[in-house]
Amino acid sequence: GAEEPGMEAEAQELPLGCGGEGGSPAAGRSPEGDERRDPSQASVSNGGEAESGKELVELKVIWNKNKYDVKFCLDSTGAELKQKIHSLTGLPPAMQKVMFKGLLPEEKTLREIKVTNGAKIMVVGSTINDVLAVNTPKEAAQQEVKAEENKKEPLCRQKQHRKVLDKGKPDDVMPSVKGERLPTVPLSGMYNKSGGKVRLTFKLEQDQLWIGTKERTEKLPMGSIKNVVSEPIEGHEDYHMMAFQLGPTEASYYWVYWVPTQYVDAIKDTVLGKWQYF
Incomplete structure (x- = not known):
C-alpha cells in the first residue's frame, strides 16, 4: 500500500470541487479494513472511482x-x-x-x-439584497397605492370621521323616512367635522346653501360648490355623512354628519344643479 498517502491526499482535495463525494473519512481507509462493514467497503470503492474517474x-x-x-x-x-x-x-x-x-x-x-x-x-x-436595494422606490410607490386604498376604506372608518361619529347620533337628528324631496324647513340636528351642531338651509330663490352653526351662518352660492360626496354611516345606513367641496381640492370638503338618507339625492341634485334645466 505504498500509494496510500497519495490516495489520501487526493481524497482530501476532492471535497473542494466535488461537493464532498468520495471524501468521507472511509475513503482513505485501506481496503484490507474490516470486511463486515459493507458501507465502508462501498465508500472505499467510491473513493477509488473519485481518484480514477473524477478529474x-x-x-x-x-x-x-x-x-x-x-x-x-x-x-x-x-x-x-x-x-x-x-x-x-x-x-x-x-x-x-x-x-x-x-x-x-x-x-x-x-x-x-x-x-x-x-x-x-x-x-x-x-x-436578493441587490434586488431589494433597487426596489426601494417601488416600495414607496406601493405605499402610495396603500394610501389610495386607505382612501377607499369606508369613510366612516377613517380616523378623522370616527371621532365625530363616535359621539353617536345627535338627540335632535331629523327622522329618516323614505321619500326624497328637499325638506322645506332647515335640515338640523347634524354635526360638522369639529362635532359642533350644524344645520343646512336651501334657499332656492337665492340659489344659496346656508350652512349654519352656533357661531355663524355661511351663505354659499350653489354654483361655488364644486362637488357633493356622501356615504352611508356603517351600522346606521339610513343616515349619511356628506361633504360639500368648497374649493379646488378635497382639502376644502365641509363635512356634515347624520344627514337623513332620504334627502341625500335631492341635496346633490339641488346643489349640483340638476333641476335648473327644468
Missing part, C-alpha cells in the same frame, strides 16, 4: 467584478456548478445566469460542454 478542472468564475478560482469536478453538472457558485457568491441558483460559450446547460456535465483548465465562467445575477 478536477480549474475554473475562473467571474461575477460582478469579483474573480473566484475554483477547482471543480469535470463530471459535475451545470446545476451542481450553480450550487458551488451559490456557496461562493451568495447568489441563489435561480437568480444566476451562468455563461460558458453561451448559456451553461444545467443538465450537462462540464466535460460534455468541453470545459478545460483555466476556463472563464461568467456569472450574471443580483443577490
Whole structure:
C-alpha cells in the first residue's frame, strides 16, 4: 500500500470541487479494513472511482467584478456548478445566469460542454439584497397605492370621521323616512367635522346653501360648490355623512354628519344643479 498517502491526499482535495463525494473519512481507509462493514467497503470503492474517474478542472468564475478560482469536478453538472457558485457568491441558483460559450446547460456535465483548465465562467445575477436595494422606490410607490386604498376604506372608518361619529347620533337628528324631496324647513340636528351642531338651509330663490352653526351662518352660492360626496354611516345606513367641496381640492370638503338618507339625492341634485334645466 505504498500509494496510500497519495490516495489520501487526493481524497482530501476532492471535497473542494466535488461537493464532498468520495471524501468521507472511509475513503482513505485501506481496503484490507474490516470486511463486515459493507458501507465502508462501498465508500472505499467510491473513493477509488473519485481518484480514477473524477478529474478536477480549474475554473475562473467571474461575477460582478469579483474573480473566484475554483477547482471543480469535470463530471459535475451545470446545476451542481450553480450550487458551488451559490456557496461562493451568495447568489441563489435561480437568480444566476451562468455563461460558458453561451448559456451553461444545467443538465450537462462540464466535460460534455468541453470545459478545460483555466476556463472563464461568467456569472450574471443580483443577490436578493441587490434586488431589494433597487426596489426601494417601488416600495414607496406601493405605499402610495396603500394610501389610495386607505382612501377607499369606508369613510366612516377613517380616523378623522370616527371621532365625530363616535359621539353617536345627535338627540335632535331629523327622522329618516323614505321619500326624497328637499325638506322645506332647515335640515338640523347634524354635526360638522369639529362635532359642533350644524344645520343646512336651501334657499332656492337665492340659489344659496346656508350652512349654519352656533357661531355663524355661511351663505354659499350653489354654483361655488364644486362637488357633493356622501356615504352611508356603517351600522346606521339610513343616515349619511356628506361633504360639500368648497374649493379646488378635497382639502376644502365641509363635512356634515347624520344627514337623513332620504334627502341625500335631492341635496346633490339641488346643489349640483340638476333641476335648473327644468
